[in-house]
Amino acid sequence: MNFTSIKTAKNHGRQDILFGVARIPNTNKAYVGGSDFKIHEVDFDQAKPELREFGGHSSYITSLLLADGALVSAGYDGKMIWWKTATGEKFRSVDAHKKWIRRIILSPDGKTIASVADDMAVRLWTTQGKLIREMTNEHKPLTPTNFQSMLYASAFSPDGKFLATADKIGHIVVWETASGKKVATMEAPIMYTWDPTARRHSIGGIRSVAFSPDGKSLAVGGTGKIGNIDHLEANARIEVFLWEKAERTAELVSDKHKGLVEHLEYHPKEGWLLGAGGAGEGFLLFADTKEKKFLHQEKVPMNVHALASGNALKSIMVVGHQRMVLFQMEG
Amino acid sequence: MSNPILCGSEEQKWSRRKFLTTSAGIAGVPLLAQESLSRELKKQGKSVILLWLAGGSSQLETWDPKPGVITGGPFQAIQTSTPGVYISELMPKMAKRFKDTCIIRSLNTKNGDHGGGAQLMMRGRRDEASLKYPDMGAVLAKELGNPQSQVPDYVSFFLQTEGRDFSGSGFLGPRYSPMELSKSVQPENIDRPDHISTSDFIDRMALRDLWSTQFEKGRSSGVLASHQQAYGRVKGLMDSKKLFDVSLEPQKVRDRFGPTQFAEQVLIARRLAEAGVPFIRVARAWWDSHGQNFETHQEMVPELDHVMAALLDDLEERGMLKNTLVITLAEFGRTPSINSSLGRDHFASAWSTTLSGCGIVGGSVYGKTDAKGEKVADGEIGAARLLATIYRALGINHQKNYYVGSRPVPLTDPETQPVKEVLA
Incomplete structure (x- = not known):
């Protein structure tokens, strides 16, 4: 991939803050959702991208995906809601978690949805909303200093046999999807800052995870140790593990960008890693995790909260703080 | 001259x-x-426990939620025990036991600087070039404290390092300065030196008292009386160390308050109030959430909710709530607008405080902000009126004068009126 060829194809300002995006395959259209509690169908190619607005949650929408021809949304209200894409009609709502749902993802075979939430439960669902299994005992509800923890990130392995989840204090778990059994744990404590002296609260957490194409490595994203936790002032950080050995193999720290890595995604064939996120402003990070170096670091004009790729990562949709941008790269 | x-x-x-x-x-x-x-x-034994939310907590994530508007953030509002009054879903325990609390939602204090805002909210006005005003702790130590008392009049916990250094007794002088606890919940340097045994210490105190008493015979002097009082206070402070020992509380009481440092300090504050300390401030830093405001409040507000509810329950069960005023206050609130780091910045134009217990109309709300929380829509008050209201809730004439030389200085600026709607 020619990373330096990356260019902004479309750049749209918005009033709201977007946390979730589900791309309509082979198009530049997507469903986005965020701080206005609503779902918007948008076309990045249009000067006025808004096509439709529908439904909504009773709090921020944090995650969207397309499964079995339906759109599934999740939010801080703890609900997962199914929508008919043709009409925008809600046809199913599930009280999926007792606290904020941070992310829902679809298994590679398209049959299972995994949800993670601040009730520290990991749940597997059929695409029709039936609970298959839940894993609840591994991510602790309280931090070591007795404050509520948060469960931010999840990813399926490429073959769907494993699910990785990661929380605020930097605890990572790999589960066997079929049984719900824990098969590995790792720690990335640098991504969690507890300030016991000056400010006495915390910041950070692992915000993103991704399996490598061969399924052997697991990348986690967040930020580094923070001095003044009033701000996300530490540099963006990625760690990579050989998860079966629980062995850390790479630590990548951006020298150009601060903030949280909120999305990670490996190129399925070339094996490089894409990270996206930000703080006051955003970034795209392209990394060679074997060589332990960044291949390219691209500034984004807003804090990025979610990303949807297309065309083997040559087309990258990012959404975030009052903006959504479409990047394109040459292969 | x-x-x-x-x-x-x-x-x-x-x-x-x-x-x-x-x-x-x-x-x-x-x-x-x-x-x-x-x-x-002074006989009534009134006390104030100030929960100082240093750094500025968000009114939108606590006492004045605005769910569903662009500034509202992700949290829902839940109804309190007063029909029609809603607070953030992060505060379910205070919502249930709202009956003793009044929310004032209409502070416009015009100072969005940490140091200046803290000074303003603790004093009710700005210092003059040649006159340093006492903060409310010093005023209440003077007004409510018993001169003969051997416990401290004003205790301030501020264990975090961010946002300190704004307490002050101003022109009232060091007699009303706070006992500052900044390293530990236990006071420092009040232990009997190891090389002096308990019996030696008692003997020395008795001898000093004997000599002083003999020296005072036939003499009438305020200085001598003050000298005696000073020794009495030192002895009292040394003896009061057990008040700061939270392990002396029954385990079930400690469990009720919870395991956090803030909880321990608030429980100690209750012990101090019970022993007659008129003003205790417990600072809980640091709420300055320029980045990740919602994560910060999701972490910190439940602690405030739990500890505050536990404190009010405890005070009520001990029959102390009618004589104890519990305040939540900060230097300012936080912006309705959400910045690009998902933070909220400093905001002094429309924010909230609460008063609970002594002299207060419980289960009530005073003042109102507009739909997005950007301006005060009704009942705007500043720092001076808030302090006047606090003083009046405690039965203190807010226009009482102190004298600096021959200059009369009222407790609050002239013409300042308390908010009558808040006062029982």
């Missing part, structure tokens, strides 16, 4: 004029009656 304190300002002219039109500097209250009231007030 000119008096450097008396600069001849309009305020001073007003104060002198006001002083001359009254018999004793307090409108309509003769001096002897005032002294009698003051003595009576």
Whole structure:
């Protein structure tokens, strides 16, 4: 991939803050959702991208995906809601978690949805909303200093046999999807800052995870140790593990960008890693995790909260703080 | 020779004029009656526990939620025990036991600087170039404290390092300065030295007392009395160490407050109030959430909710709530707008405080902000009126004068009126 060829194809300002995006395959259209509690169908190619607005949650929408021809949304209200894409009609709502749902993802075979939430439960669902299994005992509800923890990130392995989840204090778990059994744990404590002296609260957490194409490595994203936790002032950080050995193999720290890595995604064939996120402003990070170096670091004009790729990562949709941008790269 | 304190300002002219039109500097209250009231007030054993939310907590994530609007953030509002009154879903325990609390949602204090805002909210006004005002802790230590008491009058916990250094007794002098606890919940340097045994210490105190008593015979001097009082207070402070020992509380009480540092300090504050300390501030830093505001409040507000509810329950069960005023206050609130780091910044134009217990109309709300929380829509008050309201809730005349030299200085600026709707 020619990373330096990356260019902004479309750049749209918005009033709201977007946390979730589900791309309509082979198009530049997507469903986005965020701080206005609503779902918007948008076309990045249009000067006025808004096509439709529908439904909504009773709090921020944090995650969207397309499964079995339906759109599934999740939010801080703890609900997962199914929508008919043709009409925008809600046809199913599930009280999926007792606290904020941070992310829902679809298994590679398209049959299972995994949800993670601040009730520290990991749940597997059929695409029709039936609970298959839940894993609840591994991510602790309280931090070591007795404050509520948060469960931010999840990813399926490429073959769907494993699910990785990661929380605020930097605890990572790999589960066997079929049984719900824990098969590995790792720690990335640098991504969690507890300030016991000056400010006495915390910041950070692992915000993103991704399996490598061969399924052997697991990348986690967040930020580094923070001095003044009033701000996300530490540099963006990625760690990579050989998860079966629980062995850390790479630590990548951006020298150009601060903030949280909120999305990670490996190129399925070339094996490089894409990270996206930000703080006051955003970034795209392209990394060679074997060589332990960044291949390219691209500034984004807003804090990025979610990303949807297309065309083997040559087309990258990012959404975030009052903006959504479409990047394109040459292969 | 000119008096450097008396600069001849309009305020001073007003104060002198006001002083001359009254018999004793307090409108309509003769001096002897005032002294009698003051003595009576001290007997009532009133206390204030100030929960100081240092750094500025968000009113939108606590006492004045705006769910569903662009500034509202992700949290829902839940109904309190008062129908029609909603607070953030992060505060379910306070929502249930709202009956003793009044929310004031209409503070406009115009100072969005940490240091300046903290000074303003603790004093109710800005210092003058030549006059440093006492903060409310010092004022209440003087008004509610018993001069003969051997426990401290003003205790301030501020264990975090961010946002300190704004307490002050101003012109009231060091007698009313706080006992600052900044390294540990236990006071430092009040232990008997190891090389002096308990019996030696008692003997020395008795000998000093004997000599002092003999020396005072036939002499009438305020200085001598003060000297004796000072030794008494030192002895009292040394003896009061057990008040700061939270392990002396039954485990079930400790469990009720919870395991956090803030919880322990608030429980100690209750112990101090029970022992007659009139003003205790527990600072809980640091709420300055320029980045990740919602994560910060998701972490910190449940602790506040739990500890505050536990404190009010505990005070009520001990029969102390009618004489104890619990305040939540900060230097300012936070912006309705959400910045690009998902943070909220400093905001002093429309924010909230709460008063619970002594002298307060519980289960109530005073003032209102607009739909997005950007402006005060009704009942705007500033720091001076808030302090006047606090003083009146405790039975203190907020226009009472202190004297700096011959200059009368009222507790709150002239013409300041308490918020009557808040007062029981």
